[in-house]
Amino acid sequence: MSDLFNLTVTVNGTRYERAIEPRLLLSDFLRHELGLTGTHVGCEHGVCGTCTIMFDGQAVRSCLMFAVQADGHDILTVEGLGTVEELHPLQDAFRDAHALQCAFCTPGFLMTLVPFLEQNPNPTEEEIREAIAGNLCRCTGYQNIVEAVKLAAQRMAT
């Protein structure tokens, strides 16, 4: 076994310190070490998008980072986006537009779309479709997801 690394990382505003193996993927660290299972694991090679989180404010694939690389950095997962009592406007829009069925892909979509809408508060349908091209959904056929983004953009503008 390789030497353990002392990791310090902030996740959803809370600072964590853990001793971990370098080979531990960030996705598995979040799920197994921190119990934050909202971040999902699908393909482990970067194409499906279910593991997408926000790392220092940017959308990244947590399956393509080792947890040790997050030392000193700032992570937001879907658990940090909103609460059941107070959903993020994007989560509200997903519910209202029926943009989820099994919801396995949903956290990855949300964490992709939050930074996207920050940079593009008024996107065209073309821009939305391009932005979500890196997230796969087997249930919805994507149409309602696109509608949810339009709805969220509208609501967040007011």
Place this chain on the structure above:
Amino acid sequence: MKPPPFKYYAPTTTDEALALLAQYGYDAKVLAGGQSLIPTMNFRLAQPSVLVDLNHIPELFYIEPDKNGGVLVGAMTRESQVEHASLIAERAPLVHETMPHIAHPQIRNRGTFGGCMAHADPAAELPAVSVALDARFRIRGQTGERWVPADEFFIGFFTTALQPDELLVEVALPPTPQRCGWSFQEVSRRHGDYALVGIAALVTLDDHDRCNQARIVFLSVGDGPVEAHQAAKVLRGQSPTPEAISAAAEAAAGADVDPSSDIHATADYRRHLVKVLTRRALGQAFGRAGFKNDE
């Protein structure tokens, strides 16, 4: 599967990183963006016993103007930074046009400009673009530095001129020549998928609106970037009319490429795409250079 154990180092200077590579040689792999390396480790196709992480070396992250009018890009600069840099849009428009074709935004937020070059995936966009531009690669080892032009950097299948104890530290993009046009095109099944075929074209016109220079480079048709020398020969000194461009496209598909079949596409289909993309790319590039077809 999960990656097997490895020793992990996170040096904070290039010199430290080079010392580690000199110490461990072939046992060590460099971790840049990790967007290609980590998938192979997740599947245990690669099992390095040592990982040297370059992500904590600030001196490798930059985009700066070159005195000659071009751009210098530090090897660890994130692809998303290159994508959004106004200096790149102004001085390296071919690169600017190519960036959104690379995978997805989430990948580009970690993937690095230099890491992509050093990995030398035959399906990657940036190596082909760097050959079309005649970019130069700055390589550093413990004994010093050397510069390698793009068409000597890419040697074969996932193989570059880098030795195990060397690092790519910078890519120098040349200034845009006078009367220059460019185009990047690729065909993939879904947006963001690996290209079935891609083309990077850089052309210049002379004072009589004839083709002066043409660099036409393909990706996904061979072991690395494949330059279409016959197609370029057909065009040089000619007026780039649709007929001339068609002839160049025939030459590219017939003489310049020898693609293979795989699960994604047959050789025939790749040849077909070579012809189609050459026509489209050259039409766009010469148009941008200022050629107007008056026939």
